[in-house]
Amino acid sequence: MIKEQILEMLEEICEDEVVREDLDINLKEEGLMDSLAFVEMLVRIEENFGLSIAPTEVTYEEIDTPNKVIAYIENRLG
Template sequence: MDEIKEIMLDILEEMTGEPMVKEDLDLNLLEEGLLDSLDYVTLQLEIEDRFGVLLPPSEYTKEELDTPRRIIDVIADKMAV
């Protein structure tokens, strides 16, 4: 879990250019304008390459993936299966 979290936060920080994503896991990435539709596709590919799990675009709504914590939890769930 800690490893997933660390890798995901690195990816998110690099994508958004916002160090706050590491400080505040409940930061709303949509409301802050930090992730748009292009970024979500990039995120999907990064997750596929790093963790080997698929995250099809319609599986979760954007609101279900709007904070670093929620994204990490979804990946952790998928890794656990």
């Protein structure tokens, strides 16, 4: 269920359903996410999952694919 929520969030932010089709796509390299969208993602993670993540707390490279975002959130939620 968490995975589906994350993919839905990413699809809305990136405005492309490719994030559901290729979970290893690099969101930045493919032009799906810029720095503003990255911050929006962090805000939405806090709103949706109660995880407060400062932009300085995580690097883009740590969560630059849908799979990495899913793993990061699942790890933080324990």
